[in-house]
Amino acid sequence: MEQNSAIISLSHVKKIFDGTTVVEDFNLDVKPGEFITILGPSGCGKTTTLRMIAGFELPSEGKILLNGEDISYLPPYKRPVNTVFQHYALFAHLDVYDNVAFGLKMKKVPVEVTDRKGNKKIKMKHLSIKEIDAKVSRALSIVDLDEMEDRDVSTLSGGQQQRVAIARAIVNEPKVLLLDEPLSALDHKMRKDMQIELKQMHKKLGITFFYVTHDQEEALTMSDRIVVMKDGVIQQVGTPEEIYNEPINAFVADFIGESNIYNGTMIGKKKVRFIGANWDCVDDFPLNEKVDIVVRPEDVLMVEPEKGTTVGVISSKIFKGVHYEFIVNVGKNEVLCRDTHDHEVGAKVGIVVEKENIQIMHKELSVNQYTDAYINSNGQVVIGEDPFDADLTKLLPGSHLEDEGSTILIGPNGKHYDLNDAEVVAEIDLDKIELSDDLSKGQAQGTIIQSVWIGDHYQYIVRTDDEEDYVVNSPFTWNENDIVSVAVEKEDIKLRLKTPIEELARE
Amino acid sequence: MARAYSKTKRFFSFKRKYLCIPYSVFLILFVIIPIFIILVYAFTGSTEDGALYFSFDAFTSFFTSPTKINILVVSLFVGMLNTIICLLIGYPVAYLLANSKVNKNKILVLLFIMPMWINFVLRTGATRDVLSWMGINGGNHPYLATMIGMVYNYLPFTILPLYTTMIKLDKSQLEAASDLGANSFNVFLHNTLPQSLPGIVSASEMVFMPTLSSYVISDTLSEGKITLFGNIIYLNFSQSQWNEGSFMAFVMLILVGISMLVSRHFDRGEQSERRGTLW
Structure with missing residues (x-):
């Protein structure tokens, strides 16, 4: 039999609770003596994974090997691992x-x-x-x-x-020490001290540490390797440096440290356009590809307006000790940046980002999402600057509009909600957009900037004058640079309020 | 002027401690004074014209009567046996009831508590009839019949405090024990049992002393063949032997005190928080 060098090896582990998949196809090899951290938001399945290694939960599918031996279905007391519980679980009577x-x-x-x-x-x-x-x-x-x-x-x-x-756990000299958010109940200062102590303990004992946390800082400080999880699926595995500097997708970038994340489009060889400016970058993606852009706040340089790649206005300033944290408004976008020098709020600044510091990630497109949409006084959804008719009653089940074209929504309990100017996220399926050369037929007009043949249909990107992009699946042939109108049926626009609907309730 | 003002103010101001007045009155009228009366009667005798005098007559008559001492010993034995049987049956039942998978909508708990809703004397009479129909009666099996009646009556009082303790068991401690190498038996022995100890103490308190002083059950079910401490106290009072009766009530009081001290020893400090109580 092939000897596996991993101390713990999880292969295709899956866990289903009452029909919900909590952990999906989890594959991981942990090297002996490693400090490995599973990092993710609450409910991402990280604790379930730990509990499966400890033996408190049994995997629905897949195998857990310890030193090459299958322990998937062993009871906890037969496993040479010990756990430090989140709330300690000390024996109160002893x-x-x-x-x-x-x-x-x-x-x-x-x-x-x-x-x-x-x-x-x-x-x-x-x-x-x-x-x-x-x-x-x-x-x-x-x-x-x-x-x-x-x-x-x-x-x-x-x-x-x-x-x-x-x-209580290390006294048994376990092969692996499992730690389930052990520091979450401690105060900030104490937590910092314990982080250092745990790291030293790990060095001194030489035991493999399997650590679970939702605190990205904790993970970055202590781990040899980090596994980032979301919705039961591993997003990225890597050293803290890899995870921080080269996040694989927008979720990882957002979860590990603060970042500026934007939608961007490739406009040339190693050239990308986002927040209304063109930037040089080091990653090469196909022309016109939609991408996610991640820029760390500390990589944003603030310069004099004329020297910047783009120009913005400082809208807020927070003193953070070593540095200041600024929010700079560039058009409709906000750029979070850090600088040790003070700037006044309201000042115009130029913004420069070194090309190595622009992280570009491939974006899986399944739906057009517009996060800056709002509802106008006619009860229409405005995307970019174009108003679309939409079914507002879907925002609250069982509700109806006061009048056709009104923004007053009456809930099932008789409560009134005023949706005028409410900020929403609008989503439109790629298949639900009709293109037409009759410009009066659609609610918005734009230029086709890209067309790609995907198996049995074309995928077009239509860009409007106000730089909103519509990605459209269509069986019909159009040419690039064609000017077309974009039409969407009322019921095909999915809306989500950015604020809880109760905040819009009227007396 | 200032003093007069402050005086009136003090007269009208309501303080929180006044809230305990009704309870204090109740305590004095129905607890302190009766105990005092018991003490007085226990250590006095009365002349024919009704004058009281101090005497140890009741004391000597109790401790020199082999019958009475015998009854005390039998009562203690019945009390302990009842407590043990109730715990042996009640513990696993409470354990199961506290398992939310078994007891999904708490109806099972209700089933175990429901007998308490029926009048105690009626219930005991019915038990006697059912038992005698099964061939167990006071004539042939006085002890068996009494014990069955006792267990039947006191089981709910055992299950309830145990149940309230069990639903509050710290599951992560059980997991920790099994994580540290304890198999299911050891998890039970070294963790479930110590964690539920407060409930066991409560349940024992609810059963042991009331068993000693109950007289309806033994009277009805053993057809008068078994006399418990409660029976003999009742008998003494009904025959106007107030001094002897009071002295035995006093002995009972001391037993209660001892059992309280013993149970206090078991649940000290932190654990008393988790202690399951009936009321």
């Missing part, structure tokens, strides 16, 4: 010593004994009190809790309880 000694007291080790006839045989025996004593005090001194053995756990502070929980 003191510190007994909490730490619990695992050792449960353990049986093979001992060679000689029976009355003089035959030697292997017998499973509990550890002696002396051995337990020695191990417990060693574990307690690793977590800096010497002399605390007789304390009741309820009399300990949060940080101390945390240490007991760690000591």
Whole structure:
């Protein structure tokens, strides 16, 4: 059999709870001695993954191997892994010593004994009190809790309880230590200290750490490798540097650190257009391809207006200690940037980004999404500058409009909501847009800037004068640079309010 | 002037501590004074014209009567046996009831509590009839009949406090125990049981002392063959032997005190928060 060098290896692990897939096709090899972190927002399946390794949950599909041995369906007590729980789960009826000694007291080790006839045989025996004593005090001194053995756990502070929980796990010398958001209950300062201590402990013990957290900073500080998860699916696996500097998609970029994320379009070889300006970049994508652009705030340079690639106006300023954080309005877009120099709010500044610092990511297009849409006084949705008729009653199930063309929505409970000027996200399916050369037929007009033959249909990008792009699937042939109108049926525009509808309620 | 003002103000101002007045009055009227009366009767005798005098007569008559001591021992035994049987049956039942998969809509809990809604004397009479129909009556099996009646009556009082403790069991502690190498038996022994100890203590308190002083069950089901401490106290009072009766009530009081002390020892500190209580 092929010996796997990974200490833990998850292959095609899937977990379904009551019909909902929580973890989807999870593949990961953890090297011995590694500090690996699973990072993701709450509900992304990271804790479920940890619980499957610990044995509290069984995978619906797939295998979990430990040192090449299948442990997928072993009960927790038979697995050579130990867990540090989120809320510590210390035994309230035991003191510190007994909490730490619990695992050792449960353990049986093979001992060679000689029976009355003089035959030697292997017998499973509990550890002696002396051995337990020695191990417990060693574990307690690793977590800096010497002399605390007789304390009741309820009399300990949060940080101390945390240490007991760690000591209780490492005393068993597990092959892998699983940590389930262990620092989330501590205050900020304490958390920082514990991060450093955990990292040192990891070096000293040489045990593999499998860490789960939603705190990106924690993940970046401590890990050898980070696994970013979203909705049960691994997004990216890499070292902290890789994850930070080369996020694979907009989600990872947004989740790891602060970033500016924009929609962009490739306009030439290694040239990209976003926030109304053309930029040089280092990634090469096909012409006119829609892409996601990520720029880290610290990579945005603020220069004099005439030297900038584009120009914006500072709309806010926050002092952050070492640096200032500015929001610069460039047209309709906001650019978050950091600078150690002070600038006045309202000042005009030029913006420059080095081409290496523009991250370009391929965008999967399934729907046209317009995040800056709003509802005008005629009850229409305005995308760019073009108004579209839309079914506003879909915003609230069971509601109806006061009059046709009005912006007053009456809810099922009789409450009135005023939708005038409400900001919405509008979505239009690629298949639901009709192109026509009769310019009066559609609600918007634009130029076809790209056409691609995809198997059985064309995909066109129509750009309007106000630089909104409509991606359209169509069986008909058009040429680039054709001027066309864009028509969308009322019921094909999906709307989502940016603010809770209750905020729009009228007295 | 200032002083007069402050005086009137103090007279009218309502303080929170006044809220305890009704309770204090209740306590004095129905607890302190009766206990005092019991004490007085326990250590006095009365002459024929009704004058009280201090005496140890009731004390000596109790401790020199083998029958009464015997009844006390039997009562303690019945009480303990009842507590143990109730716990042995009630614990697994409460454990199952607290499992939300088994007890999805809490109807099962209701089923176990429902007997308490029926009048106690009626219920006991019915138990006697059912038992005798099954061939167990006070004549042939007085102890068996009494024990069945006792367990039947006190089981709900055991299940409820255990159930309230069980639904509050810290599941992550159970997981932690199993994570640290404890198999299901050891998880139960070293974690479930200690965690539910407060409920066990509560349940025992609810069963043990009331069993000693109950007399309807043993009277009805054993057809008068088993006399418990409650029976003999009742008997003494009904025969106007107030001094002897009071002294035995006093012994009962001391037993309650002892059992309270014992149970206090079991749930101290943090655990009392998780303690399941009936009321």
